[in-house]
Amino acid sequence: MGLTVWTIVIGTTAAAACSLVGCYLVLRRLSLLGDAISHAVLPGLVAAFLITGRVGGWPAVLGALIVGVLTSVLADIVHRRTGVPEDAGLGVVFTSLFALGVVLLGLADGTDLDPGCVLYGLIELAPLDTAPVFGLEVPRTLLTLVPVLLITIGLFVLFWKEVQLTAFDPAHAVAAGIHAGLIHHAVLALTAGVIVASFEAVGSILVVAMLVVPPVTAGLITRRLHHLMPMAVFFATTAATGGTLLATWWNTSVAGMMAVVAGVQLGCLLAVSSVILGERQSRGERGVSPGR
Amino acid sequence: MVPPVLEVDDLNTTYQRRVVLDAIDLSVDGPALVAIVGPNGAGKSTFLKSILGLVPCTGSVRVLGQPIDSVRRRIGYVPQRESVDWDFPVSVGDVALMGTYGRLGWFRRPGAAERRVAQECLSRVGLDGLEDRQIGRLSGGQQQRTFLARALAQQADVYFMDEPMAGVDASTQAVIFDLLDELRDAGKTVFVVHHDLRTVASRFDRVVMLNRRLIAAGPMAEVFTTENLQQTYDSQFVTLDEAIACSATTR
Amino acid sequence: MLRYNTLIVLLGVGLLGAAAGPIGALAVLRRRALVGDALAHATLPGLCLAFLIIGERSMPALLLGALASGLLGVTVLALLSRYTRIKEDAAIAIVLSVFFGAGLVLSRWIQNHTTTGSKAGLDSYILGKTAGLLLDDVLLLAGLAVLVLVVLLALYKEFQLLIFDRDFARVQGWPVARLDLLLLGLIAVLVVIGLPAVGVILVASLLILPAVAARMWTDRLHRLLVLSGLIGALTGVVGAALSASLPRAPAGAVIVLVAMAFFVVSAVARRLLWG
Ligand SMILES: Nc1ncnc2c1ncn2[C@@H]1O[C@H](COP(=O)(O)OP(=O)(O)O)[C@@H](O)[C@H]1O
Ligand SMILES: [Mg+2]
Numbered sequence: 001m002g003l004t005v006w007t008i009v010i011g012t013t014a015a016a017a018c019s020l021v022g023c024y025l026v027l028r029r030l031s032l033l034g035d036a037i038s039h040a041v042l043p044g045l046v047a048a049f050l051i052t053g054r055v056g057g058w059p060a061v062l063g064a065l066i067v068g069v070l071t072s073v074l075a076d077i078v079h080r081r082t083g084v085p086e087d088a089g090l091g092v093v094f095t096s097l098f099a100l101g102v103v104l105l106g107l108a109d110g111t112d113l114d115p116g117c118v119l120y121g122l123i124e125l126a127p128l129d130t131a132p133v134f135g136l137e138v139p140r141t142l143l144t145l146v147p148v149l150l151i152t153i154g155l156f157v158l159f160w161k162e163v164q165l166t167a168f169d170p171a172h173a174v175a176a177g178i179h180a181g182l183i184h185h186a187v188l189a190l191t192a193g194v195i196v197a198s199f200e201a202v203g204s205i206l207v208v209a210m211l212v213v214p215p216v217t218a219g220l221i222t223r224r225l226h227h228l229m230p231m232a233v234f235f236a237t238t239a240a241t242g243g244t245l246l247a248t249w250w251n252t253s254v255a256g257m258m259a260v261v262a263g264v265q266l267g268c269l270l271a272v273s274s275v276i277l278g279e280r281q282s283r284g285e286r287g288v289s290p291g292r
Numbered sequence: 293m294v295p296p297v298l299e300v301d302d303l304n305t306t307y308q309r310r311v312v313l314d315a316i317d318l319s320v321d322g323p324a325l326v327a328i329v330g331p332n333g334a335g336k337s338t339f340l341k342s343i344l345g346l347v348p349c350t351g352s353v354r355v356l357g358q359p360i361d362s363v364r365r366r367i368g369y370v371p372q373r374e375s376v377d378w379d380f381p382v383s384v385g386d387v388a389l390m391g392t393y394g395r396l397g398w399f400r401r402p403g404a405a406e407r408r409v410a411q412e413c414l415s416r417v418g419l420d421g422l423e424d425r426q427i428g429r430l431s432g433g434q435q436q437r438t439f440l441a442r443a444l445a446q447q448a449d450v451y452f453m454d455e456p457m458a459g460v461d462a463s464t465q466a467v468i469f470d471l472l473d474e475l476r477d478a479g480k481t482v483f484v485v486h487h488d489l490r491t492v493a494s495r496f497d498r499v500v501m502l503n504r505r506l507i508a509a510g511p512m513a514e515v516f517t518t519e520n521l522q523q524t525y526d527s528q529f530v531t532l533d534e535a536i537a538c539s540a541t542t543r
Numbered sequence: 544m545l546r547y548n549t550l551i552v553l554l555g556v557g558l559l560g561a562a563a564g565p566i567g568a569l570a571v572l573r574r575r576a577l578v579g580d581a582l583a584h585a586t587l588p589g590l591c592l593a594f595l596i597i598g599e600r601s602m603p604a605l606l607l608g609a610l611a612s613g614l615l616g617v618t619v620l621a622l623l624s625r626y627t628r629i630k631e632d633a634a635i636a637i638v639l640s641v642f643f644g645a646g647l648v649l650s651r652w653i654q655n656h657t658t659t660g661s662k663a664g665l666d667s668y669i670l671g672k673t674a675g676l677l678l679d680d681v682l683l684l685a686g687l688a689v690l691v692l693v694v695l696l697a698l699y700k701e702f703q704l705l706i707f708d709r710d711f712a713r714v715q716g717w718p719v720a721r722l723d724l725l726l727l728g729l730i731a732v733l734v735v736i737g738l739p740a741v742g743v744i745l746v747a748s749l750l751i752l753p754a755v756a757a758r759m760w761t762d763r764l765h766r767l768l769v770l771s772g773l774i775g776a777l778t779g780v781v782g783a784a785l786s787a788s789l790p791r792a793p794a795g796a797v798i799v800l801v802a803m804a805f806f807v808v809s810a811v812a813r814r815l816l817w818g
Contacts, residue, residue, distance in 0.1 A: 031636040032577055082810045083379050084755045088576040092755055092806060095580075095748030099799035102670060102745075106792030119669075119744075120647055205584075205744070206647070209640035216633050253651035259644025266637065270627060344714050364716035376708050380572065381764045390704055394715035399697050426762035446715075 004248055006127035006139050011240035011258060013142065014198035017149040018210035019236035020156060021191045023229050026215040027167040028184075032087065033072055034211045036094035037188065038195045038204050040071040042101025045196065045204070050108055057144055061196050068192020069185050071097070121203030121255040123244070141200045148197040152190060156229070159183070164225050202255040209259035210236055217266045220273050235265055295357025297322035297450055297481040298343070303351035305335070305342045312338045313349070316506045320498065322450070322481030325472055327492045329485075330502040331525050336485045337372060339502060340452045344369060355450060365394055368448030370439045370456050378428040378435065385423030387438050388414050391445025413444035418467050433464035440471065451475065451482040458487065469495055492516065549787060552673055555681040556740055556779035556798065560753065562684070562691040564775030565768040566733050567750030568757065569726060573706045578617060578727075580747035581639040583734045585616025587646025587743050590668055591653060602680065602739065605668070610735045616642050617727060643743075671742030671795030673783050680739060687736050694729065695768060702726065703764055740779075741795035752802035753778055759809035778802040 025034045044067045048060040071093055079089035130137040156163060162183050165173035170180045195207050202210055218231035243258030250257075298320040305313040312335045320326055328336050342349040344367070345360050356363050368391075388410035389402050396402060402410075414423060417437040422430070427438060436456055443451055457465050472495070475482050483500075486492060492499060492512075499516050501507040501524045508520040570579055586609035593608025616638045623634040650665045667675060695702070704712045705722045712719050730750065737746040757771035782798030789797060 026630075026633050029630050029632050031630075031633040035636050035639065078755075078810075082755070082759060082813070084758065085377075085379075085571060085574055085576070087574055088571045088751050088755055091576045091580065091748065091751040092803070095745060095751065095799055096803040099745055099748065099796040099803070102796035103789075103792040103800060106789070106796070206640055206644050208636050209644055212633055212636040213641065216629055216637060219629075220627075247648070250648075250652060251655050252649075253644075253647040256644040256647030256651065259640050260648055263637070263641030263644070266641075274626075341710070344710075346710050346713055361716070364714065367714060369711055369714040371708065371710050375710060377572075380707050381758065381762050381767050382703070382707060383763060386703070386764070387707075390708070390711065393700055393704055393717075396700070398701070401700060442711075 003127050004244065007123055007248075007254065008241050008244050010123055010126050010139060010141055010145065010201050011244050011254070012237040013145045013149055014201040014207075015210045015214070015236035015240040015258070016233045017145070017152050017194045018198055018202075018207060019214040019232040020152050020229055021187060021194050022211035022215040023218070023225065023232050024163065024167055024187050025191065026212060026219065027225070027228075028170075030188075031208075031212045032090060033075075033188065034191055034195075035208045036075065036090050037068045037071050037192050038199075038207045038211070039094040039101075040097040041067050041192055041196055041199070042098050042204055043067075043104055044101075045199065046101050046104040046108060050104070057140075061144060061148065061193050064192040064196035065189040067097075068188045068190075068195075071192075072185070072188050119203055119205060120253060121199060121201055121206060123201045123254045126200055144197045145201070148194055152194060155186075155190065163187075167225060202258060206255045206259045209262050210240075213259070213262040213266055214239065217262070217269050220266075220269050235262070239265055294321075295354070296320055297324075297356060298483070299352075299354040299357070300343065301352045303339075303342055303349060303353065305338055305347060305349040307338075307347075312504065313342060314505045316351070316502075318500065318506060318509055320481070320483075320500075320509070323476050323479045324481050324497040325476050325495065326481065326483045326498045326500060327486045327496040328483060328500045328502060329487075329489065329492060329524065330507075334503045334524075336502055337454050340369075340454055340483070340485065344452060363450075366449040368443040368446040368451040370443045370451070370453035372454040373432070373435055373439070373458065380427065382427060383423060384414065384419060384425050384427060384430065384434075384438050384441075385410060387427060388423070388441040388445050391442040391447075394446060409447070410441070410445050413441040414438075416444060417441045417471065433460035436460050437464060437467065440468065444471075449480055451480060453482065453484045455485050455487060457484075489521075548674075549784075551678055551681055552676045552783050552787075553780050555676040555684050556673055556783040557776045558681065558684040558688045558779075559737055559740055560749065560775030560777070560779030561772045562688040562775070563733055563737060563749045564753040564757065564771030564773070565695055566691055566729050567752075567775070568754035568767050568771045569702055569706060570730050570750050571754045571758075573723075573726065575727070575730060576747070576751045577635055578620065579730050579734060579750045581620060581635045581642075582613045582617050582731055583738075583743055583746045584639040584646075585642035586610070586613040586735060586738060587643055587669070588612050588649055589615070590738070590743075591646055591649035591665060594665060595649070595653060595657075606735050606738070609668075609738060610731060612642065613731050613735060614728075617731070646743075667742075668738050669743050670793040671738070671740050671745065671798075673740045673786060673794035673798070676740060684736060687732065691729065691733075694725075698722070698725075699765070699768075741798060742793070745795045745799050748799045748802065749775070749778075752799065752806050756802070756806040756809040759806075759813040774802075774805055778805055 025031055041064045044063040045060050048063050052059050075090040075093045078084055078092050079086045126141045127139045129140045131140045131143060162178050165176060165178055166180045166183045173180045198207055214236035215232040217235045218228050221231060222228055239262035240258050243261040244254050247254040247257035296319045300316055300318040303313055303316040330336050338347060341347045343353050353360055356366060389406060392402055392406040392409055417440050419437055419441060440456060456468055472482055493516050496512060499512055500509040501520050503524050507524045508515045570576055589608035589612025590605050593605045597604045620634050620638045623629050624631045701717060701722055705719055709719055734746050737749055741749055753775035754771045756774050757767050760770055761767050778801050779798060782801040786794035786797035
């Protein structure tokens with residue numbers, strides 16, 4: 001298979017996994033926690049590299065599970081124990097962890113860990129590093145990405161009822177006997193795992209685009225979780241495919257282009273929906289009396 | 293002829309296409325203590341905010357016979373306690389001083405005169421000696437009194453207070469009622485969103501009964517009736533005493 | 544002895560920290576900490592476009608481009624939260640990632656398609672290159688610090704009221720929307736001027752960390768502003784000095800870690816001293 005095809009396979013797999021967990025994050029208004037985790041896993045990635053000598057892979061994914069929960073727990077501690085506002089508490093934790101990662105990255109300089117790859121993703125090069133699977137040379141990244149995607153889908157199917165309840169109404173979920181805190185932290189751990197598995201494709205910053213933008217776009221069309229998730233996956237995978245093709249054509253950053261295409265999708269849908277809803281909305285908005 | 297203190301004509305407020313206040317017409321003469329009552333979510337806070345121009349609305353509002361923007365110096369406001377961040381790094385004295393900022397205008401810093409006013413207002417609400425305390429380290433009643441002191445420092449003619457007696461103890465409530473009486477005796481008009489129906493009839497001159505629409509408004513003796521209460525509170529009870537008892541237990 | 548270059552860098556980063564501290568304190572109190580982060584990421588496309596148009600490295604032009612696209616980013620953010628049902632947290636993440644993505648597309652395109660687009664030029668804005676500060680930059684930073692000082696002295700009471708109780712400020716007749724815009728403008732200018740030293744990804748933390756560290760020591764706003772300026776300056780100087788001896792680690796990241804250390808020490812000290 002051609003390199004571009006493999007690039008698209010990697011990109012769509014990562015995008016699908018990200019957008020699935022992203023649906024939960026967006027509904028629970030945790031988008032920024034997703035952003036924070038994506039920054040915060042950097043030191044874990046670099047540490048895993050320094051120890052195992054490999055970029056990504058299962059050790060990094062497992063390490064990320066811990067970092068994911070740790071970010072939210074630390075931010076919570078900073079917020080509660082010091083009275084710093086919640087958003088600033090999150091900012092304190094993830095910028096510090098990210099800076100730590102960057103410094104570690106600088107110290108690892110000279111080895112074959114490329115800062116550009118970790119920060120912005122070098123999906124262009126991912127297909128070159130292959131491993132044989134049943135006689136077919138498959139990009140090594142997929143060996144983590146595909147299982148992570150399957151696990152994500154499996155967990156959501158298995159715990160569908162719980163996820164649905166906690167996503168829309170955590171208070172009611174608790175009343176119904178569901179351990180909302182447990183689900184919450186499990187999803188955060190999953191988010192971190194997905195982020196790390198995907199970072200090679202989209203990098204540790206742009207992974208946010210895949211986490212948040214497709215679910216928001218899908219949310220303009222539907223408010224029901226079992227419609228939202230497939231639709232978000234649709235937008236995510238098309239953005240990944242379109243982004244890869246455009247970037248290859250113009251010879252520029254694939255990860256960046258994926259984010260841009262996802263943004264364009266959102267913009268188009270917003271325009272369409274505002275034309276459809278515009279009538280009703282303007283009736284509600286019009287208002288401040290001329291006397292004021 | 294003295295214009296009414298508050299004149300509201302066809303006031304409508306919607307939040308995200310939901311009508312919260314529906315065609316309110318109202319005229320109130322002062323000086324008076326005016327209670328605004330209604331169940332939770334009736335739109336009482338929204339009513340105050342609409343009058344003060346804090347939320348978009350349609351219709352006309354005149355305070356002291358003029359549009360609100362021309363009389364802002366003469367208006368005092370006590371917001372609901374939940375509306376601010378009590379971790380904010382200001383002291384009780386700082387908050388009281390904020391009442392004088394409107395008169396000071398751009399760039400001028402509060403001086404000795406303003407500090408004296410703020411100090412005086414703090415003693416009127418019984419917060420002497422607490423001026424350097426961070427506002428988060430106060431009890432609920434003290435926080436409420438800090439807001440009152442700030443409103444007093446505005447030296448206004450018309451006051452709008454949103455549940456100044458929510459979650460305060462009996463002694464704070466007594467302090468606040470005495471203060472309200474003082475204000476009325478000094479010729480001011482005070483609108484108070486009030487939850488406790490037991491004290492409405494005895495402590496206020498006029499009442500505005502609100503539940504999305506204006507149910508009734510006027511002098512206490514004429515308007516504060518079982519029938520109107522039933523309408524305001526969606527007829528959960530049959531007598532005035534029962535209504536009052538009910539309001540006491542649900543608080 | 545300190546060499547001239549080192550002195551310039553220390554002075555520059557110190558001034559940057561001194562200005563970032565108090566503005567950051569207001570930003571944090573106004574719950575704008577992460578908006579600053581989105582704004583910083585959103586500067587990248589403007590930076591690249593300015594580079595494409597001007598053709599060579601000219602700092603004022605680059606920074607103007609960065610300012611324009613950063614402000615465009617927060618405008619989009621405001622429009623999204625106001626006119627759509629998209630929640631603010633999602634809107635922040637959207638602006639941050641899509642603008643940053645566009646910036647990466649442009650910067651990679653410049654690298655691959657132009658001869659002048661030397662890799663070092665734009666990359667240094669992503670993670671910051673403190674050692675590259677020149678005397679002109681320091682003068683710019685000094686000007687900024689003075690501007691911050693003047694605005695804060697003139698509008699201290701207005702900002703205090705605006706941030707503490709917006710509704711009350713409006714009842715008193717203050718133009719809260721315009722004051723808010725001014726504060727946002729200050730945040731934007733600060734983020735942009737901090738780019739050369741700390742970089743797009745980490746500059747927002749220069750707003751957050753000194754401010755929250757200073758908050759551990761005082762409960763009064765005027766002291767908070769002064770103290771966060773001091774901590775910011777100290778952070779800059781110590782961080783820049785430290786990064787001079789760690790040439791392989793990006794200076795911006797070292798500065799942020801120093802700021803974090805100040806915060807941790809302050810938080811622990813507060814608990815020990817006041818329980
Ligand atoms: N900012 C807002 N956005 C949307 N709905 C609101 C907002 N503020 C209040 N509401 C709704 O408007 C109604 C009236 O609220 P409010 O004026 O606070 O009632 P009250 O003060 O009488 O308890 C409530 O149903 C409330 O849910
Ligand atoms: Mg209310």
